Amino acid sequence: MPESTVILDALAIQRALARIAHEIAERNAVGTDVVLIGIPTGGDHLAQRLSKILSGIWNQPVPVGILDVSMHRDDLDQRIAPKVFPTVIPFDVTGKTVVLVDDVLFSGRTTRAAMDALNDFGRPKRIQLAVLIDRGHRELPIKADFVGKNVPTALEEKISLLLVESGASRDEVVLKKK
């Protein structure tokens, strides 16, 4: 039986996102240059939530895009082909500060794939990375700019983000031991 622990509940997720939003606002004085791009699944909903909070801070809408990275992964021939989601970036990223939003930062390979995929859409002025959970075990020299919670994990553990937007009964982050 896999044992599972809730590491963030709905309130904690909300607080973490509010803090990340304030850190993004602190780091990027000019809000008009910032766009959020979420990585499915999970990251796209988090990007929407961050956009809502940031719009309140900056008093202006913050654009949100969705970037599917599955075709840019480096492990495509080693696993069952991952589900492909449509990429929707309804704005030009050239010259912008793109904040990539992902749920969990692990090996860093998704982030690398995302930066590669983003190249096809333009040349951002800078790219920053916001994640809800950093669980360690990096395989690439990648570091998040904004982290909701650092969670030391064992390799075989699995972290899942459940959100009401994707049909869960309540928001939570769960750690499953095998």
Next chain:
Amino acid sequence: MSWNRKHLLDIESLTVDEITTVLDTARAFKVVGERAIKKVPALRGKTVVNLFIEPSTRTRISFELAEQRLSADIINFTAEASSLKKGETLKDTARNLEALNADFIVMRHSASGAAHFLSRVLNASVVNAGDGAHEHPTQALLDAFTIRERKGKIAGLNVTILGDILYSRVARSDIWALTKLGARVTLCGPSTLVPKTFEQMGCRVVHNMDEAIRDADIINLLRIQHERQRKTMFPSINEYTQLFGLNKARLAKTKPDALIMHPGPVNRGVEIDSEIADSVHSLILEQVTNGLAVRMAVLYLVNGGKGPQELTGN
């Protein structure tokens, strides 16, 4: 979401879930085709051999472009310019190609079962691009994709397939795909080309055109394949057009939102009036666009899971 097949050989053995996975994946690839940069690196470093033992233009071009958009390296191989003319067997030809470390073989062949045969003797992934009168799986997948995109669903629709059913691999693959997805399929054409035995595949067989298309949501016209018919299966082309050609008068008696499909190449004035082929009812060019997305999706999916099956979460 499920796909862990190494080959795409036919539609008959696919589950509904697998078919839906291809269609969902193709939707994402279609969007890639609308971007300024239409290329993705999913098959970077992989080699694809297009082994077209039987002539083909549109399917080969569609596969070739799909492979290029996935960043694969491509070898094109046609029967006319090959050692098959010099007496080399198919197995030897394919083994030689594999000795060059080909990862995928996309094959069109005039013999039914040729793709299945190759998949048994090679380590590479085999994608069937049409084998004899047996199956043409990517055509059926692109037809299903096009119908689903335009009608929003497939289950419950009436689909009529007209023409040369007996010799048509497109018809067989379409029948498998559409009936699995819940459509009601009607077949129509001269009784020599549309025998009653097709009822065993779960279709309605009728030989009167007006009856066949009266309630159709989709009318799929097939070309009369002169090259596959040993002798004339009907008295004349002219008579075929009179009885089974789609024209304005016949179309007027169908549902107003009926849509027309054709796998190409179109014989204007034989199975379809020129005017109708270019009308708003026609999905013929959308099928071509969607074919590219579907073939990208198929190659992407069969590429997965070749190495150790480790799941890299997060």
